[in-house]
Amino acid sequence: MRLRHLASATAVFAAVAIAPVPQAQAAGTLTIAQAQDPNNWDPIATFLLSWGAVGSNIFDGLVSRDEQLNLKPGLATSWEVLDQGMRLRFKLREGVTFHNGEPFNAEAVKFTMERLLGPEGAKGPQQSNYTSIGSVEIIDPYSVDIVLKRPDPVMITKLAGYGAMIVPPKYVTEKGSQGFGAAPIGTGPFKVTGYENKVHLTLEPSGNYWGGTPKLDKVIFKFIVEPATQVAELQSGRVDIASQVPIGMIGAITATPSLQLLSTTGPTVTVARFNTANGATKDERVRKAIVMAVDREAIVKQILQGHAKPVTSFQSTLSFGFDPAQKPVPFDPAGAKKLIAEAKLPPGTTVSIDFASNNVIFREVAQAVAGYLTAVGLKPQARPFEMNLFTNDIIPNGKTGEMFAMGWGGWTFDYDNTAYLMYHSGERWNPYDKDPALDKMLEDQRTIADRGAREKALQKIANYVADHALELPLFNLDTYYGVSKRVKGLVVPPDNRFRLIGVSVD
Amino acid sequence: MNRLRSLEFILGAGLSGGMALAVLLSDWLFAGGADAMDLAMRLTLPFQSFAHPLGTDPLGRDVLARVILGGQVSLTVGVLSVAGAAVVGTFAGLIAGYYRGPWDLVLMRWADVQLALPFILVAITFAAILGTDMWKLIAFMAISQWVQYARVVRSATIVLREREFVLSAHAVGVRDHAIIRRHILPNAIAPVLVLMTLNVANNILLESSLTFLGLGIDPLIPSWGGMLSDGRTYLQTAWWVSFFPGLAIMLTVLGLNLLGDWLRDAVDPTTRSQR
Numbered sequence: 001m002r003l004r005h006l007a008s009a010t011a012v013f014a015a016v017a018i019a020p021v022p023q024a025q026a027a028g029t030l031t032i033a034q035a036q037d038p039n040n041w042d043p044i045a046t047f048l049l050s051w052g053a054v055g056s057n058i059f060d061g062l063v064s065r066d067e068q069l070n071l072k073p074g075l076a077t078s079w080e081v082l083d084q085g086m087r088l089r090f091k092l093r094e095g096v097t098f099h100n101g102e103p104f105n106a107e108a109v110k111f112t113m114e115r116l117l118g119p120e121g122a123k124g125p126q127q128s129n130y131t132s133i134g135s136v137e138i139i140d141p142y143s144v145d146i147v148l149k150r151p152d153p154v155m156i157t158k159l160a161g162y163g164a165m166i167v168p169p170k171y172v173t174e175k176g177s178q179g180f181g182a183a184p185i186g187t188g189p190f191k192v193t194g195y196e197n198k199v200h201l202t203l204e205p206s207g208n209y210w211g212g213t214p215k216l217d218k219v220i221f222k223f224i225v226e227p228a229t230q231v232a233e234l235q236s237g238r239v240d241i242a243s244q245v246p247i248g249m250i251g252a253i254t255a256t257p258s259l260q261l262l263s264t265t266g267p268t269v270t271v272a273r274f275n276t277a278n279g280a281t282k283d284e285r286v287r288k289a290i291v292m293a294v295d296r297e298a299i300v301k302q303i304l305q306g307h308a309k310p311v312t313s314f315q316s317t318l319s320f321g322f323d324p325a326q327k328p329v330p331f332d333p334a335g336a337k338k339l340i341a342e343a344k345l346p347p348g349t350t351v352s353i354d355f356a357s358n359n360v361i362f363r364e365v366a367q368a369v370a371g372y373l374t375a376v377g378l379k380p381q382a383r384p385f386e387m388n389l390f391t392n393d394i395i396p397n398g399k400t401g402e403m404f405a406m407g408w409g410g411w412t413f414d415y416d417n418t419a420y421l422m423y424h425s426g427e428r429w430n431p432y433d434k435d436p437a438l439d440k441m442l443e444d445q446r447t448i449a450d451r452g453a454r455e456k457a458l459q460k461i462a463n464y465v466a467d468h469a470l471e472l473p474l475f476n477l478d479t480y481y482g483v484s485k486r487v488k489g490l491v492v493p494p495d496n497r498f499r500l501i502g503v504s505v506d
Numbered sequence: 507m508n509r510l511r512s513l514e515f516i517l518g519a520g521l522s523g524g525m526a527l528a529v530l531l532s533d534w535l536f537a538g539g540a541d542a543m544d545l546a547m548r549l550t551l552p553f554q555s556f557a558h559p560l561g562t563d564p565l566g567r568d569v570l571a572r573v574i575l576g577g578q579v580s581l582t583v584g585v586l587s588v589a590g591a592a593v594v595g596t597f598a599g600l601i602a603g604y605y606r607g608p609w610d611l612v613l614m615r616w617a618d619v620q621l622a623l624p625f626i627l628v629a630i631t632f633a634a635i636l637g638t639d640m641w642k643l644i645a646f647m648a649i650s651q652w653v654q655y656a657r658v659v660r661s662a663t664i665v666l667r668e669r670e671f672v673l674s675a676h677a678v679g680v681r682d683h684a685i686i687r688r689h690i691l692p693n694a695i696a697p698v699l700v701l702m703t704l705n706v707a708n709n710i711l712l713e714s715s716l717t718f719l720g721l722g723i724d725p726l727i728p729s730w731g732g733m734l735s736d737g738r739t740y741l742q743t744a745w746w747v748s749f750f751p752g753l754a755i756m757l758t759v760l761g762l763n764l765l766g767d768w769l770r771d772a773v774d775p776t777t778r779s780q781r
Contacts, residue, residue, distance in 0.1 A: 228739060248564065248739035255743075302545035303564060360739055363725060367736075368565055370726050371543035382726045386634050 028217030030487065030505050032498070033230040033239040037198045037223040040181035043165040044116050045124040049267075049409060049496040051162060053243065054221055056497035057203060059165035059186035062090055062109065063156060067491040067499060069318065069413055071156065075104060075166055075187060085151045085449045092142040098168040099191040099206050106138040111169035113146065120177055126163030129417075130155075151449045154320075154414045161412065189214050189501045198223050203500075215489070215504035227360070234259060234482050240505065241490075242482040246360050247304055253482040263307060263480030264492040267409035270362065271314050272353065272369065272472040273422075274403055277432040280349045280378075281402040287469035288329075289339035290351070290403070293376040295331040299368050300475050304361070308475040313462035314408060314418050316476040318494065321415025321458030326466065328473075336376040350379045352401025354394065357384035362405045365474065369403075398431030403472065413495075415458045416445065423465060433470060515768045521761025525754070529577035536571040540728045543567055552746045561746045563736060572728040573750050579729035580755070583644055584710040588702050590648030595655025596698055600686055602656065603663025614660070617653040625650055626715075633721040640723045643716065647709055654705075655698055662694035696773035703766035707759040714755055730755050 036050035043051070043059060064074035076090035096104040113136045121127040132152035137145040148155065158164060166187060172180050184192060189209040194202035203219040222239060224230045230242040231249045235256055245253060245261070253259050274281040274290075281287050296310040309317070312326045351373055355362045363384065370380035383401060385394055394400055406429070408418050421427050424442045425434040441464065445457035465471065479494055486506040493499060528535070544566035552561035552569070560569040602610040632646055666672055667690065675685050710730070716722040717731030718738075725732050730751040737748030 228741070231742075246739035248744070249742060252742035298545050302548055302566075357719075357721075364564055364736070367726060368543065368545070371541060371565065374541060380726060382724055383638075384725060386630075386721075389634050 028215075028505065029220065030216050030218070030241070030500070030503060031220045031222060031239045032241040032243065033222050033224045033233055034243045035223070035225050035227070035230070037201075039197065041184040041192075042124070042177055042181035043162045043167070043184075044121050044126045045177070045181060046162060047125045052495065052497040054201060054203075054498075055162065055165065055184070056188070057190040057219070057500050058184055058188045058192060059167075060188050061160045061164045061166065062092075063160045065157075065160045065495070067493050069494060071160065074160065075109075079156070082145075085153070086148050088146045088148070088155065089139070090144050090146070092144060093210055094142055096187055096210050097208070098171065098187055099185045100168060100171055102168040102170050104166065104187055105141045106144040107141075108166055108169055109144045110136045110138055111172075112164070112166045115167070115172070116163050121163070123177075124163075126161075129158055129161060129412075130163055151447060153449060153451065153454055154412055154416060157412050157414065190219060209501070212501060214501050216500060219500055231482060234484065237484070240484040240487050243496075245480060245482045247307065247364075249482075250305060250307070250480075258485055260483055260485055261480055262483050262490065262492045263478040264494050265309070265316060265318055266477050266479035267316070267318075267413070267495050268407045269311055269314055269316055269409075269418075269476045270365075270405065270407045270474045271311075272403045272474060273406050274469070274471060275398075275400055275432055276470060277398070279402040280343075280345055280351055283343045283345075284469060285339045285343040286345065287472075289336040289343070289376065290373065290378075291329045291469050291472050292332045292339070293336035293378075294369055294372045294472060294474075296328070296474060297331065299365060303364055303368055304475065304477065307480055308477045311473045311476050313415075313466060313473060314422060314471060315415045315462065316413075319413050319415050319418075321419070321455060321462060323459035323462055326459070326463060329466070333372075333376050340377060345378075348379060350381050350401075351403060352381045352383055353403045353405070354383045354385060354390070354400045355405035356387040356390045358387050359405065359407075361477070362407075366405070369472075396428050396431060400431075406471075407477075409496075415462065416442075419458065419461050419465070420446075423461075423470065435468075438464060511768060511771060514764045518761050518764030518766075518768055521757050522765055523761075525577060525758045525761065526581065528574050529581050532574045532578060536568075536575055538571075540567060540572040540575040541726070549740075549744045549747075552750075560750050561744075563733075563747045564740060564744070569746060569750050572733060573730070573754050576728035576730050576733055576751060577754060577758075579640060579723060579727055580710050580713055580731070581758075583640060583647070583713040583723075584706040587644045587647035587651070587709050588705045590644065591651035591705070592655050592698055592702050594648065595652035596659050596691075596695075598652060599656040599659025600663055600690065600694070603660035604667055604682070604686055604690065606664075610660070613656065617656055620650065620653050629716060630719075630721060633716070638721055638723065640727075643713065643722055647712065651705065651709075654701060658697050658701060659694050662697065663690055666690045666693055700766055700770040700773065703762055703769055707762035707766070710755060710759060710762075 034050055034053055036048060038046045038048045038051040040046060041055065043055060060075045062074055062076040064072050066072055075093050075096065077093050079088060079090045082089055092106060098104060113133060115121060116127060116130055117133060132148050132150050132155060134147045134149040137147060139145060168185055171185050189206060189211065190203035191206040192201065193204045200223065201221045205214045224233060227244040227246045228249065230244055231252060233239045234242040250261060253261050274287050276282060300306065300308045300310050310328060312328045315322055353366045353369060355366055366382045370382055373380040395404060420442050421429050423430060423433055423438055425439055441457065441461050445454055445461065448454040448457055479492060479496060481492060483490060488504045488506065489502045547562050547566040548564055550558050550562040553559065558568050560573065563569055563572065598613050602613040628650065629646065636642055672685060672689050675689055713722055714731030714734060717729055718735045722731055723729055733751035734748050740747045
């Protein structure tokens with residue numbers, strides 16, 4: 001009994017790093033550590049960034065995006081927009097086969113889209129992005145039309161998204177969704193050659209990829225939940241890329257000569273949203289005061305060590321709808337105090353900041369935000385929730401406290417994908433706001449076909465949200481990886497979707 | 507033997523007493539509280555400045571102040587949860603042991619069922635359903651640990667109720683509750699005290715692990731487990747953030763364990779006779 005106590009008390013110290021011993025790895029093999037196994041590799045069943053990192057190398061869409069997020073031809077070599085934006089015509093690439101030898105053609109496109117929009121797609125989270133598609137018409141074996149129900153200016157971009165990854169009709173029909181989710185097959189540069197749930201997934205070049213030959217012989221994705229373990233594995237040379245590096249461990253990576261930190265603007269924007277229906281934050285003055293009380297610049301510079309950018313709305317600078325003219329609310333504790341005094345809160349009113357307990361970065365940010373709130377006379381409280389409970393119950397069912405953390409990665413990099421889901425009444429992620437004026441703005445912008453006019457409409461929404469202080473904008477965290485210097489040719493993707501075809505290892 | 511045992515006492519009482527004293531005086535020692543944040547001073551090294559003798563954490567808060575003030579939560583949880591469990595457990599043990607029959611049957615089978623449930627799993631479930639704060643944590647620990655005390659007290663009571671002094675008290679018409687209070691409880695309480703000392707240490711660790719897992723108390727209130735959790739990702743770059751709360755846990759637990767061992771020997775008649 002006594003020994004056990006001592007052992008567990010001292011175990012705390014045992015985690016201190018042991019000097020790294022580089023280990024040789026097989027030539028041509030790249031090993032990537034990532035935290036999460038999506039469990040189901042069916043592209044229509046997921047919205048996880050962890051899927052994108054792997055799946056983007058197995059599947060192709062009709063269009064694709066490069067690391068700079070420019071649209072490029074994918075399985076379609078060209079496309080044109082007809083009927084005032086209501087019909088998209090694609091010319092398909094010829095001679096492409098799936099990893100199992102099935103041919104890629106217009107049939108496969110039709111099958112993919114109908115599956116996505118049908119009952120099978122309804123079970124997953126991807127369908128809702130594609131509901132503007134009315135039907136798919138085959139013109140000839142290598143031409144296909146996507147007919148829209150309503151104008152959707154983001155549709156071409158969305159066709160590079162997860163849900164529109166082209167799947168092999170015969171194989172999927174034979175295997176069913178479950179079988180396909182466990183052994184995925186696409187047209188991508190790599191095929192899956194080994195998979196052990198929650199342990200690893202192995203990719204090897206598919207052989208005859210239309211876009212060139214990969215330089216790697218093998219890619220192993222290891223699923224390692226604990227970020228500190230990922231970094232330790234990276235330091236010991238057992239993995240080449242650690243995808244989840246806590247801010248606190250960045251110093252440990254830059255101090256190791258064989259490692260480097262690669263980063264780029266990330267897709268995820270973090271805000272603390274307000275409960276606008278209950279509690280102290282029901283009062284707009286209190287919400288505004290909180291926005292004024294928090295020094296975002298200091299949080300980004302000091303806590304996040306500059307690996308993020310402060311934001312003024314729930315989108316990054318890369319997002320369509322970003323307004324460069326929108327000024328951040330200046331850090332003004334005195335002004336915040338005045339507003340709080342005006343609001344005449346009952347003494348001892350608490351402001352709760354809720355977040356998922358596994359979010360180590362927000363845990364630190366929440367404590368800093370709490371420090372700022374205390375400084376202006378509010379009484380903050382921090383509540384970590386178990387992650388699944390938080391995202392499936394606490395937020396959607398409106399059980400949060402006054403503030404709750406939310407990170408949203410608009411993979412389309414279009415503000416509509418965030419704003420509509422966050423602010424339109426009745427949406428899953430919007431348990432509190434019910435504003436008819438805002439609803440109308442959100443609906444109207446979806447019908448605007450003109451790019452410039454729609455951008456203006458989206459910017460107006462962002463400013464409206466800031467004026468009503470619906471959230472405390474925080475930061476756009478960089479995507480950064482700890483990478484061994486033996487990895488060559490890796491361009492860090494802002495959307496977390498590795499493009500491994502040009503990557504090699506020494 | 508004797509000298510060793512008194513060394514055990516001095517070390518045990520010194521460590522746990524010193525820690526308790528520091529924690530009791532903490533509100534006076536650190537009148538400014540432990541929340542003063544100074545981002546410009548973040549991650550100051552320990553033993554460098556007089557203002558922050560043990561350095562600062564990633565938010566620039568003083569580690570020493572947080573360790574000492576953090577002890578308030580850890581020790582409160584440890585002591586109160588054990589006191590709660592001991593009171594409930596002793597009462598249940600006396601009833602079961604003295605009256606036997608259906609009381610005994612119901613209480614002890616209940617105890618068996620409870621012992622069969624893995625604690626951490628149940629704790630995680632409860633934290634997910636009820637949310638977490640310090641009082642819920644204390645209540646939960648007390649409810650899950652009364653069994654140990656009940657068993658110890660029950661077996662002592664079963665022996666005691668057949669002893670001559672109890673039988674004769676019964677024969678002259680002393681009421682049950684008086685017999686239990688005057689004759690049985692004082693003779694059964696020694697092992698409970700030992701168990702309590704050891705369990706305080708156990709529960710401090712438990713609070714730390716649950717808070718470390720994010721299931722314990724509010725991260726804004728400094729506590730040893732919470733500080734360990736905060737410092738986890740800084741182990742390689744700023745060891746002091748988690749080292750000092752870890753050290754505080756270790757010294758306190760060590761002190762309480764030594765004290766518990768000494769107490770066990772001191773109240774145990776078989777070891778006493780060897781002296």
